[in-house]
Amino acid sequence: MCGIIGYLGERPATPIIMESLKRLEYRGYDSAGVAILNEDAHHTSVVKSASKVDTLIERLQEDMPTGHLGIGHTRWATHGRPTVINAHPHTDCTGKVMVIHNGIIENFAELRRDLEQRGHVFVSETDTEVVPHLIEENFRGDLVGAVRAALAKLRGTYAMAIFSQHDPDLLIGARLNAPLVVGIGEKEWFIASDITAIIPYTKKVLLIGEGEMVSVTPLGPEVSTLAGTAVKPKIIEVKWDVAQAQKGGYVHFMAKEINEASETVSNALRGRLSDEGEVTFEDFALTDRQLLKIRDIKMVAAGTSYYAALLGKYIIEDLARVPVEVEPASEFRYRQPIIDENTLVLGISQSGETADTLAAIREARRLGAKVISITNVVGSSMALESDGVIYLHAGPEIGVASTKTFVAHIACLYLLGIRIAAVRHRIPPERLRELTAALKQLPGAVHDVLESAPAIQELARTYARYQNFMYMGRGINYPIALEGALKLKEISYLHAEGYAAGELKHGPIALLDKGFPVFAIATASQTLEKMVSNIQEVLARDAPVVALVSRGSQVLQGMTVDALEVPAVSEFLSPIPNVVALQLFAYFVAAERGCNVDQPRNLAKSVTVE
Ligand code: M6R
Numbered sequence: 001m002c003g004i005i006g007y008l009g010e011r012p013a014t015p016i017i018m019e020s021l022k023r024l025e026y027r028g029y030d031s032a033g034v035a036i037l038n039e040d041a042h043h044t045s046v047v048k049s050a051s052k053v054d055t056l057i058e059r060l061q062e063d064m065p066t067g068h069l070g071i072g073h074t075r076w077a078t079h080g081r082p083t084v085i086n087a088h089p090h091t092d093c094t095g096k097v098m099v100i101h102n103g104i105i106e107n108f109a110e111l112r113r114d115l116e117q118r119g120h121v122f123v124s125e126t127d128t129e130v131v132p133h134l135i136e137e138n139f140r141g142d143l144v145g146a147v148r149a150a151l152a153k154l155r156g157t158y159a160m161a162i163f164s165q166h167d168p169d170l171l172i173g174a175r176l177n178a179p180l181v182v183g184i185g186e187k188e189w190f191i192a193s194d195i196t197a198i199i200p201y202t203k204k205v206l207l208i209g210e211g212e213m214v215s216v217t218p219l220g221p222e223v224s225t226l227a228g229t230a231v232k233p234k235i236i237e238v239k240w241d242v243a244q245a246q247k248g249g250y251v252h253f254m255a256k257e258i259n260e261a262s263e264t265v266s267n268a269l270r271g272r273l274s275d276e277g278e279v280t281f282e283d284f285a286l287t288d289r290q291l292l293k294i295r296d297i298k299m300v301a302a303g304t305s306y307y308a309a310l311l312g313k314y315i316i317e318d319l320a321r322v323p324v325e326v327e328p329a330s331e332f333r334y335r336q337p338i339i340d341e342n343t344l345v346l347g348i349s350q351s352g353e354t355a356d357t358l359a360a361i362r363e364a365r366r367l368g369a370k371v372i373s374i375t376n377v378v379g380s381s382m383a384l385e386s387d388g389v390i391y392l393h394a395g396p397e398i399g400v401a402s403t404k405t406f407v408a409h410i411a412c413l414y415l416l417g418i419r420i421a422a423v424r425h426r427i428p429p430e431r432l433r434e435l436t437a438a439l440k441q442l443p444g445a446v447h448d449v450l451e452s453a454p455a456i457q458e459l460a461r462t463y464a465r466y467q468n469f470m471y472m473g474r475g476i477n478y479p480i481a482l483e484g485a486l487k488l489k490e491i492s493y494l495h496a497e498g499y500a501a502g503e504l505k506h507g508p509i510a511l512l513d514k515g516f517p518v519f520a521i522a523t524a525s526q527t528l529e530k531m532v533s534n535i536q537e538v539l540a541r542d543a544p545v546v547a548l549v550s551r552g553s554q555v556l557q558g559m560t561v562d563a564l565e566v567p568a569v570s571e572f573l574s575p576i577p578n579v580v581a582l583q584l585f586a587y588f589v590a591a592e593r594g595c596n597v598d599q600p601r602n603l604a605k606s607v608t609v610e
Contacts, residue, residue: 001608002088002102003027003074004180005197006161008171008216009188013070018060020190021053021072023245026253026398026598026605027193028076028101031087032056035098036070036088041168044098048087050359052599064302065197069171071161071191076604078126079108088127092136093120096165098136098222101128102193103178104159104609111153113333131160143167144215147174151226157355157609174213174226178608179353179381182206182214182221182398184235187306189216194353194377194606200242207234207379236379244395254399254491254587254597260448261580264404267393268411277432279419285388286344286370291423296342297322298337298369300329300360301348302607304402304486308409309348310479311575312416318572319417321426329360330610339369346416347373350397350405351606352380361386374412376405390416398596400605401491403583404482410576414439414443438573443568449580452565453588456581459546459562460588466517467494470508470543471582472501473521474531476581480575484582491597492590501534512543519585520561521578522548525571548581 003024007013019032025032027241033048033056045065049056053074073088073174080086088100089463105111108127111134114123120133122296134141134150143164149175151158163171163340173180173191173469183190183198183205189199191214195205206221208214212231215222250256273279297316298307306328313324327337329347333356339345345364349357352375361371362384373386376394383389392408421427427435463469469488473481482498489496501520512518518538532555538545545561550568567576590597 001606002026002193003100003197004071004100004159004161004191004193006071006163006171006173006191007188008069009185010068011188014060014064014065016201017070017072018057019200020192021056021074024193024197025053026400026607027072028074028604029053029599030077030082031084032072032074032077033087033089034060034070034072035089036065036067037163037165037168038065040065041165043096044165046089046091046098048084050082050084050087069163069168071098071100071163078104078609079127086124086126087185088128090124090126090132092132093570094136096594097132097135097162098164099128099132099160099162100609101131102159105130105154105158106156119474121152127580135162135164139166143170144172147172148213148226148228159193169217171216172213173208173216176211176226177355177358180208181379182208182216184221186217189221191216193395195238195240196245196398199238199240199245201237203235205238205379207236207384209234209384210381214475218356238378240396246399247597252399252591252597254401254411257397257404258292258580259587260395260584260588261407262443262450264394264408265446265576266443268408269415270393272415273436273439273579276437277418277422277436279415279422281390281415281419283389283391284372286372288423290370292418292594293342294322294420295342297324297341297344297346299326299346299348300357300364302329302354302375304406305348305350305357305409305485307479307483307486308406308413309346310482311410312346312348312413314476314479315413315417316420317425319458320421320424322420322424329354329356331358333363337363337367339364339367341368341370341549345369345371347371347382347386348409349373349382350376350392350402352377352382353606353608355608355610358382358385374409376408376479400600400603401487401597405550406579407576438570442569442573443577445569445577446580448567449577453584456564456584457588459564460585461592463517463546464589464592466515468496468511468514468516469496470504470516470518471496471498472504472518472534473498474501474527475525476571476575477521477525478577480579480582483579484519484586487583487586488589489579491600492593492595493585493601494589501531504534505537509537509541514540514542514544517544517546520545520547520584522547522549522556523566523574523578524553524568525574535559
């Protein structure tokens with residue numbers, strides 16, 4: 001959702017905040033703004049733009065505010081349209097208190113009514129604006145105390161950064177159900193929504209826990225609960241580096257991130273899978289004994305991660321023979337799920353911050369289940385609130401559409417499947433040997449798919465003129481069809497649906513005609529003949545067909561289809577190379593249509609509201 005950055009230090013704040021906002025823009029890009037406390041500490045410069053960060057930067061470059069304390073925000077609108085007035089920072093009646101916020105204040109309407117009755121004047125339509133006014137009301141010379149009193153009145157979710165002319169050496173952060181970290185540099189400190197914003201400046205990160213506040217002064221940060229009890233800071237060292245968060249010569253982050261897929265698989269497997277097929281995870285936390293006790297597994301996730309979870313069901317049930325249920329986290333959390341201490345709940349999330357998934361794992365823990373999260377972000381809320389974590393080791397993903405992290409999720413789910421299967425003695429040594437060897441060759445297969453990008457691009461050029469697409473897959477490639485369709489629709493705004501190929505004849509086939517192409521996943525599988533029949537059924541309705549086929553396969557010979565070859569790997573491991581081909585197809589279609597692939601309209605990278 002929104003991106004937050006605050007700076008206090010010896011360097012000029014504005015350029016650092018501008019640079020960090022660019023890095024945070026993937027969280028939201030409806031509008032942006034900064035507030036900088038000027039050198040004299042008697043005046044605060046506020047600059048806003050009703051569009052993207054670049055426009056804000058242009059404005060700032062015309063007249064750069066100077067000062068060493070400031071905050072910046074990039075917005076994903078919830079309350080109020082993306083206008084200059086609604087852009088953050090928001091302030092109080094005196095113009096001295098500055099607040100930026102990510103989240104939703106659920107009781108803002110009643111708070112605003114009360115504040116207005118007491119004479120406060122509001123200018124925006126946002127929920128956030130109640131906060132500076134509440135701080136103003138509670139200020140009696142102690143800013144931290146006033147913030148604490150204001151926060152106590154709020155219901156909802158927030159990550160905030162706050163400063164005031166009342167105290168020119170103080171930057172305050174607070175969080176409740178929305179992410180916030182503090183970067184610790186040399187005589188400088190950063191408060192940010194996530195570590196991507198601050199990796200050029202520091203690798204030392206202080207994790208603010210749920211319901212905690214931080215007060216940063218030139219003496220350093222002090223953490224406390226919202227109620228005021230001091231908390232021992234948790235500091236971690238981040239391994240990501242700056243180059244990983246740059247485009248590295250690609251036109252879009254998404255192109256770069258798809259092209260990192262081979263390396264991503266290697267990184268997910270590295271040090272975790274021995275040649276003998278033994279799997280070890282660093283922060284897994286569950287003992288073999290606990291794994292043996294598991295009666296069933298439930299997986300909760302959203303969007304692309306939900307499709308990774310669906311794949312996880314195929315993988316884990318096949319390898320370990322444990323029943324797995326997969327549910328969108330937004331449904332699970334309100335459904336009174338049947339789970340107990342013999343259930344293992346897996347939270348699948350790239351960001352580790354998705355509000356629905358976070359709430360679902362909390363509910364699972366409350367009900368006694370063991371929870372493992374599989375996420376890319378070290379120190380994310382889900383990582384902190386689970387019994388154990390499997391990190392994706394995929395490096396930062398900036399493109400709003402998940403690509404390499406989906407690949408990394410699948411790779412980690414193979415490993416987890418093997419681990420559970422081994423403990424339960426469900427995997428015959430011969431299969432384990434073959435699977436281990438094949439997994440280690442997977443980066444090579446992915447590399448081959450990436451090499452075929454020019455052919456995929458050419459095909460995408462032809463297909464970019466259609467408005468509707470159907471994706472179909474079978475078995476373990478059914479979730480890949482769903483993900484292929486999601487990728488296309490979210491970045492190209494074309495209508496695309498994913499279906500289990502056998503389901504087409506039960507309704508969706510009625511949609512097909514010569515203007516409605518079908519993308520069929522027809523790589524080697526035990527159901528390939530069925531898929532070929534499904535393709536025939538589609539062709540009989542005059543629908544154009546693009547088919548993903550295993551290299552050298554003759555199954556579609558004589559049929560009028562546009563075939564894309566991918567390396568021949570086992571059906572069980574085919575989802576990874578197949579999805580990379582589908583990601584490239586979606587990318588090239590969207591690029592051909594001139595879409596903003598890295599920042600598709602209406603979306604945000606990390607969805608921290610319900
Ligand atoms: O960070 P998460 O993996 O929990 O995010 C879940 C979804 O919001 C995310 O996958 C979304 O669907 C992306 N737009 C996918 O490209």
